[in-house]
Amino acid sequence: MVTIKDIAAILQVSPSTVGRALADDRRISAEMKRKVNEAAAQAGYVANRAARMMRGVQSNLVGLIVPDIRNSFYSTIAHALSQCLLSANYQLTLCETDDDRMHELRHIKELTSANVAGIILVPSAKPHPDSARILKMTPHIQLLRRAPLLGDQWFGIDDRRALYESTEHIINAGHKRIAYIGGTEELPTGAARVQGFRDAVKSSGQAITVHEELGAPSSPEFGREAVRRLLSLKDRPTALVIGAVQNTSGVIDEIQDQALSVPRDISVVGFGDELGYRWWGPGLTTVQLPVSELATACGLWFLHHLQNKGDLSKPYSFISPPHLVVRGSTGTP
Amino acid sequence: MVTIKDIAAILQVSPSTVGRALADDRRISAEMKRKVNEAAAQAGYVANRAARMMRGVQSNLVGLIVPDIRNSFYSTIAHALSQCLLSANYQLTLCETDDDRMHELRHIKELTSANVAGIILVPSAKPHPDSARILKMTPHIQLLRRAPLLGDQWFGIDDRRALYESTEHIINAGHKRIAYIGGTEELPTGAARVQGFRDAVKSSGQAITVHEELGAPSSPEFGREAVRRLLSLKDRPTALVIGAVQNTSGVIDEIQDQALSVPRDISVVGFGDELGYRWWGPGLTTVQLPVSELATACGLWFLHHLQNKGDLSKPYSFISPPHLVVRGSTGTP
DNA sequence: CCCGTTTGCGCTAACGTTTGCACAAACATT
DNA sequence: AATGTTTGTGCAAACGTTAGCGCAAACGGG
Numbered sequence: 001m002v003t004i005k006d007i008a009a010i011l012q013v014s015p016s017t018v019g020r021a022l023a024d025d026r027r028i029s030a031e032m033k034r035k036v037n038e039a040a041a042q043a044g045y046v047a048n049r050a051a052r053m054m055r056g057v058q059s060n061l062v063g064l065i066v067p068d069i070r071n072s073f074y075s076t077i078a079h080a081l082s083q084c085l086l087s088a089n090y091q092l093t094l095c096e097t098d099d100d101r102m103h104e105l106r107h108i109k110e111l112t113s114a115n116v117a118g119i120i121l122v123p124s125a126k127p128h129p130d131s132a133r134i135l136k137m138t139p140h141i142q143l144l145r146r147a148p149l150l151g152d153q154w155f156g157i158d159d160r161r162a163l164y165e166s167t168e169h170i171i172n173a174g175h176k177r178i179a180y181i182g183g184t185e186e187l188p189t190g191a192a193r194v195q196g197f198r199d200a201v202k203s204s205g206q207a208i209t210v211h212e213e214l215g216a217p218s219s220p221e222f223g224r225e226a227v228r229r230l231l232s233l234k235d236r237p238t239a240l241v242i243g244a245v246q247n248t249s250g251v252i253d254e255i256q257d258q259a260l261s262v263p264r265d266i267s268v269v270g271f272g273d274e275l276g277y278r279w280w281g282p283g284l285t286t287v288q289l290p291v292s293e294l295a296t297a298c299g300l301w302f303l304h305h306l307q308n309k310g311d312l313s314k315p316y317s318f319i320s321p322p323h324l325v326v327r328g329s330t331g332t333p
Numbered sequence: 334m335v336t337i338k339d340i341a342a343i344l345q346v347s348p349s350t351v352g353r354a355l356a357d358d359r360r361i362s363a364e365m366k367r368k369v370n371e372a373a374a375q376a377g378y379v380a381n382r383a384a385r386m387m388r389g390v391q392s393n394l395v396g397l398i399v400p401d402i403r404n405s406f407y408s409t410i411a412h413a414l415s416q417c418l419l420s421a422n423y424q425l426t427l428c429e430t431d432d433d434r435m436h437e438l439r440h441i442k443e444l445t446s447a448n449v450a451g452i453i454l455v456p457s458a459k460p461h462p463d464s465a466r467i468l469k470m471t472p473h474i475q476l477l478r479r480a481p482l483l484g485d486q487w488f489g490i491d492d493r494r495a496l497y498e499s500t501e502h503i504i505n506a507g508h509k510r511i512a513y514i515g516g517t518e519e520l521p522t523g524a525a526r527v528q529g530f531r532d533a534v535k536s537s538g539q540a541i542t543v544h545e546e547l548g549a550p551s552s553p554e555f556g557r558e559a560v561r562r563l564l565s566l567k568d569r570p571t572a573l574v575i576g577a578v579q580n581t582s583g584v585i586d587e588i589q590d591q592a593l594s595v596p597r598d599i600s601v602v603g604f605g606d607e608l609g610y611r612w613w614g615p616g617l618t619t620v621q622l623p624v625s626e627l628a629t630a631c632g633l634w635f636l637h638h639l640q641n642k643g644d645l646s647k648p649y650s651f652i653s654p655p656h657l658v659v660r661g662s663t664g665t666p
Numbered sequence: 667c668c669c670g671t672t673t674g675c676g677c678t679a680a681c682g683t684t685t686g687c688a689c690a691a692a693c694a695t696t
Numbered sequence: 697a698a699t700g701t702t703t704g705t706g707c708a709a710a711c712g713t714t715a716g717c718g719c720a721a722a723c724g725g726g
Contacts, residue, residue, distance in 0.1 A: 001445070001470075003712055014676045019714060029674060044463060046446035050392075051712035053383035054681045061426070061447075068412065075408040079401065082429050091443060093394070094427045096415050110424060113379050114394075249608060256612070275582060276609010279589070336682055347706045352684060362704060384682035387711045 002043045010039050022047070053115055058306065063111035065095045065104060065121035072274050073245060074122065077143060077295040081120060084299030088307070090117065099217060101128045112138050117306050120298065123147035125187055125216075139305065139312045143298050144291070146188050152315030155298035159189050162287045162322035163196030166269040167241050169285070169324055171200060174332045175239040175267060177209040181226045181251060182243025182271075184216035193243040193271075211237055215247070223250025231258065238333035239267040248272070252280055263331035273325065282328020294320045335376045343372050355380070386448045391639070396444035398428045398437060398454035405607050406578060407455065410476060410628040414453060417632030421640070423450065432550060434461045441467050450639050453631065456480035458520055458549075472638065472645045476631050477624070479521050485648030488631035492522050495620045495655035496529030499602040500574050502618070502657055504533060507665045508572040508600065510542040514559045514584060515576025515604075517549035526576040526604075544570055548580070556583025564591065571666035572600040581605070585613055596664035606658065615661025627653045 004022075008015040013032070021028045021036035028036075039045075053059045062085055066074035082092050093116065095107035104121075105128040111119055118139035123146070132149045142154045163182075170178055180197045183190035194212065201208050211233070213226035226247070230237055242248055248270050260266050262281045270277060270286035277284040297318060305312045337355075341348040346365070354361045354369035361369075372378075386392050395418055399407035415425050426449065428440035437454075438461040444452055451472035456479070465482045475487045496515075503511055513530045516523035527545065534541050544566070546559035559580070563570055575581055581603050593599050595614045603610060603619030610617040630651060638645045 001712095004714095005712080015712085016677080016714080017675055019712095020675085023714085027674060032674080044442065044467070046442045048387070048712050049447040050383045050386035051681090052714080054381070054387055054683090054712080055714050056681065057714075059383075064427075069402065069415065070405070070408045070412045072403070072405075072408075075403045075405075078427060079403045079429065082402065082427060086429075089443075091447070092427050094397075094411060094415060094425045096412065096419075110422075114382050114424070252612060274608060276607065276612050279585060279609050279614075280612035334682095337684095338682080348682085349684080349707080350705055352682095353705090356684085360704060365704080381682050384711090385684080387682080387713090388684045389711065390684075 001048070002045045003048065004045070007036065007039050007043060007045055010043065011035055058117045059115045060090045061093055061114065061116045062090050062302070063093050063095060063107070063114075063116045063119040063121075065097060065107050065111075065119065065123075067097050067099045067122060067124070069094060069096055071245070073144070073272065073289075073291055076291045077122070080292045080295035081299045084296050085303065088303050090303065097124050099124050101126055101131070104128065105131045105134075108134050118302060118312075120302060121150075123150050139302070141298055141302050141312070143295065144189075146317075148188070151313075152317070153312060154317040155294055155301070156189075156317065156319055157289050157291070157294060158319045158321050159192035160196035160199070162271065162289065163193045163241065163243055164200045165196075165322060165324045166271070166285075166287045167197045167200035168204070169326070170239045170241060170267060170269055170330060171204045171206065171208065173239070173267065173330055175237075176207070176333070177211075177235055177237040178239045178241060179211040179213065179226075179230045179237040180241050180243055181213045181223060181230075181247050182215075183218045183247075184214050186216070190214070190216075190244070197241060197243065209235060209237070215244075218244035218246040220246065220248075220250030220253070223247035223252075224254040225250075227251050227254040227258075237266070239269070239330070241269050242271045245272040245274075248274075248277075248284075252284070256280075262329050267330040267333070269330055278327060280329070285325065285327045285330040287322045287324050289322050290320050294318075334381070335378045336381065337378070340369065340372050340376060340378055343376065344368060391450045392448045393423045394426055394447065394449045395423050395635070395639075396426050396428060396440070396447075396449045396452040396454075398430060398440050398444075398452060398456075400430050400432045400455060400457070402427060402429055404578070406477070406605065406622075406624055409624045410455070413625045413628035414632045417629050418636065421636050423636065430457050432457050434459055434464070437461065438464045438467075445471050451635060451645075453635060454483075456483050472635070474631055474635050474645070476628065477522075479650075481521070484646075485650070486645060487650040488627055488634070489522075489650065489652055490622050490624070490627060491652045491654050492525035493529035493532070495604065495622065496526045496574065496576055497533045498529075498655065498657045499604070499618075499620045500530045500533035501537070502659070503572045503574060503600060503602055503663060504537045504539065504541065506572070506600065506663055508570075509540070509666070510544075510568055510570040511572045511574060512544040512546065512559075512563045512570040513574050513576055514546045514556060514563075514580050515548075516551045516580075517547050519549070523547070523549075523576070530574060530576065542568060542570070548577075551577035551579040553579065553581075553583030553586070556580035557587040558583075560584050560587040560591075570599070572602070572663070574602050575604045578605040578607075581607075581610075581617075585617070589613075595662050600663040600666070602663055611660060613662070618658065618660045618663040620655045620657050622655050623653050627651075 008018045021033045097104040104124045122144045127147045146154045185191045215222035270284045273288045341351045354366045430437040434457045437457045455477045460480045479487045518524045548555035603617045606621045
């Protein structure tokens, strides 16, 4: 391992000079800085993080806590944040909670004891009170989801509007029997989405028969079962509005298994967008969520506050609007 | 922050005694250990990781270097490894190279300077020589891909066999004009795959017209263009064998845009499996790769060697066999 | 020519933990 | 009783980086 002392020995100067040159200290001449930087690059010098941290300098490690990295939502977030942090020489430590509050708590503990500069998290459904206590001492931001317990700092999407738009689209197509398949109202995001659905129905002013399938946790299986239940109804709905990413593949698979024609037999509008959605039958109409942009914005904001010792305790929230992309899975009833 | 010295002061002993007591050193009396542990718990002492790491003690951080976490291959790997390491109290630091050797080098430098316990990486196409030099000093394993320069420790899939099987399937269906769309032969994995394709053709003993579209880097765009080129041929192939994940979506989209009927007009067999593949037309026949199992095996092996100070310099490789899953995109010509 | 200021750099002391060595006391072996 | 051996503890030196302080040399204004 090449240290600051090695560089100093090469250039016949003191370690402090090298340290200051690398830190771009104004007391060091431009000429010396040039030589130091050159020699450092030449020797492949990289500052030792442990030593730096021991001097009380903030670490360049940022914790990212997500439910499951295999979900494209979260891998998109991880990618965007990683890119964003990389440019500021920060690194990302990945933690998965599997939506379990105890896992979440454990990760939060470990991250703080590892002296991370901050934590960006997609909180679990009902965070543990201890998580809130520990997070108070570390800069943190919630992303995508929001648990009031963990603070008022949040970057999210406009869940209500997303479902308002997808529902409105279905209503405008003329559907009178509409079902919503989404997550439980107990979660802020779930509540916002179903609210968007209801608001759209209400403000349409039309007589619309509504079914709500609210499941916790959302999953392909729940999506499948919800579809089965809905199709067995006397006045089966002519359109499905999905309000949770995890439900989607189940809904699609069940419709496919039942050999229904889309959109003739039933219209479907999804939530979020994934690679395969455009390949399914006539293509799945869905609300695209600007997750990547959201994560980048969150990362930039977070970095700004970390570096400027900004106050992250002030409540704020940034809400990013969704965008409906119409494919073939929606039509007139 | 409460340090080892604070505990020492409370108990009127030296910091070293406290340190040893906490480390369960056999030279410390049971009585003293009890008192120290009690006082530490009482005072809420947590060891400072930075200081510990500076003493050269192995950290509980493992670096994971992948091209792009959004790719389901790599997010699957990240998930499996994360689960695996979690059970041993290790944490994962995520780095993305974007298949750029300079990014890769930078990450390797940063990870080593962060005193990670080890590095698990999916190497880029042609790693930088410096990467190899630095990695020599850190326990590391290559996963999925293999760069001989970076060592002989590798967990991979049987690329040759994967393409042998998918090609064999196509040949058995009776196709005589077959095209391969994959990555360049310059990469070990790419070479193994095209070799599998050729071997299958050769050992069929039949007269088969073959086209090879080898692109670098693989991408949806390359997949699209390859399909366009192949379809404009006089004796256009009746079957496409894909040999790179990144090509797949482009191939599918182009076939869809050209309004070809699958498998009547053309048969397609994919590489790897993703969520949407089963939704495309009659479902994409493809070779499933046991990526998750591979990553778990790799993680367990790596941990075993880290913890037992095992010798990771011995050459070895674990190769995991693929599995063909037949859906509707392949049929007789 | 003198004195104050600026510029550029080195010395040294931290940061919290671990560890080799020393050392004293207690105990067991000749 | 003298000599080893074990047991329990303290001292001090690292690990690599940063920052306060000091000290020259150069510079500029009177």
